[in-house]
Amino acid sequence: MARTADYKLGEYVFPRGWFMIAEASEVTDKPKAVRYFGQDFALYRGKSGRVVLLDAYCPHMGTHIARNDSSYVVHDGQVEGDSIRCPYHAWRFGPDGKCNEIPYNNGPIPKAASLKSWTVVERIGAIFVWFDPEGLEPEWEAPSLPEWDDPQWIRWKFDHLGSLVCHPQEVIDNIADYSHLAPVHGSTVQYFRNEFKGHLAVQYQGGGHRTLVGENGVSPILTTDTTYHGPGFLLSKMFGMGESIIFIGHTSIEEGVIQVWHALLVKAPQTPPTEKDIASARAYQEADRIAFAQDFDVWGNKRPAINILQVPCDGPFHKARIWYKQFYNPRARRDEFLKQVDAPEYTIPGLPSRLPGT
Ligand code: FES
Ligand SMILES: [Fe+2]
Known part of the structure; x- marks a missing residue:
């Protein structure tokens, strides 16, 4: 471990x-x-x-x-x-x-x-x-999401994914992991970029998807704007099959063992949502859970990647790891790490960073 x-x-x-x-x-x-x-x-x-x-x-x-x-x-x-x-x-x-x-x-x-x-x-x-290992007051605001209180959005019920013997570093790596999207999820990624700002790490990407498909079995262009709000959880705004927001949270139980939750907040076509809207939101969450389980399957069975044998088109793993270090060190040292990840954006050589026209 x-x-x-x-x-x-x-x-x-x-x-x-x-x-x-x-x-x-x-x-x-x-x-x-x-x-x-x-x-x-x-x-x-x-x-x-x-x-x-x-x-x-x-x-x-x-x-x-x-x-x-x-x-x-x-x-x-x-x-x-x-x-x-x-x-x-x-x-x-x-x-x-x-x-x-x-x-x-x-x-x-x-x-x-x-x-x-x-x-x-x-x-x-x-x-x-x-x-907080230093015992200080919260450094940033508690989690919130305006959509949670919007009656057009169907509130999630969490998937309790249990514990996973995996250091949280391996989960955080995912925010920069462009190169797993095609093999694991069947994504045809058309653009990708990362940004690191204070306690936020953001990934923008979009393309077709083999696991998350519509009722006709075809995936539209799915775009996700995914943000880690500090080291503990991400919120991912997903567009393409309506609008939805993914939650993935992981909390250390012991060193190298995490508890994991997943959920999906779905915008209904109308207010208030109908029974049918709620049923399809639940089904969509389940499809998204299955997509996330594809990551889980890897994390639960790999050896730790203490050092990543990185190639140029992998995505900026080492930058994401530097961003993550700020949380394991005294707050007074935070800017030392942030200075090393302060480029406006990190991109993949040869791949657009945005959809044309955006
Ligand atoms: S009150 Fe005696 S052990 Fe708690
Ligand atoms: Fe993934």
Whole structure:
């Protein structure tokens, strides 16, 4: 299993950024044990609807607060207001992580009786955490998508693709990977380019596609404008068979092991969408999932590409890797990396960078 140090990415094992940790509908007042970034957490929804992510292990005697099925604390409901009780001795912790009640004790609550509370948001049908090895405030805004709130767009339900033993570097490589599009997806790419701007890495491409075809079995020209918003997820605006937006998120569970989700937001031909529109949006998401599974099939079975034996027409892999390094190093060093990827665009020799006339 490849480690972050093998790729010489920087001083942190896990990068800073916004990362998906659950589908919003999975989070209820029954706490959920989750594990990411090599750490255990308790994730729950308070009675106000607020989503809370706390470190899992109680400061009293180390109990995992979200892994118990038999304590009467759990039986009677662990979540009170937006607070949660530990199953062992019923200490109660607020959404800020601070202990706010020790039911059997008449002295003061010790200052150290506290769990780390993480910055989480509920957006686009998912829960995202801001993860930051330096422990700083978010460097950029939380994920959002205006189409999510537009009634003409059919909201996605996530495909939970499970865990994959693959360092996230190998997934990020995809943003620059022009040369896999024809062999893996059957694309006939007519133009391709990349841009790197701050925390965004963008790929523009378009052409026919063998996996994503219309009802007549023929693919129109499909164009995608795909943006990694930091290291954790991409949104890809797809045009050609109507309008849609792909989501792909990957979050490290352990070093070299990621959890992966996929989804597709589809613009209906009318507002409000009909049952038939919803059914065809679901079918389109499934076709897109199958296209993504073609990448998965490779990632799940390859050895790590610590060094890429790059040829000129591969796409700017090494630039994308430099862009990715900014998240594995202190924020103060960010511009060192960005300066190395600041050309207006990166193109493929001999291939147009845009469709003629655009
Ligand atoms: S271990 Fe949590 S209250 Fe005692
Ligand atoms: Fe791909």
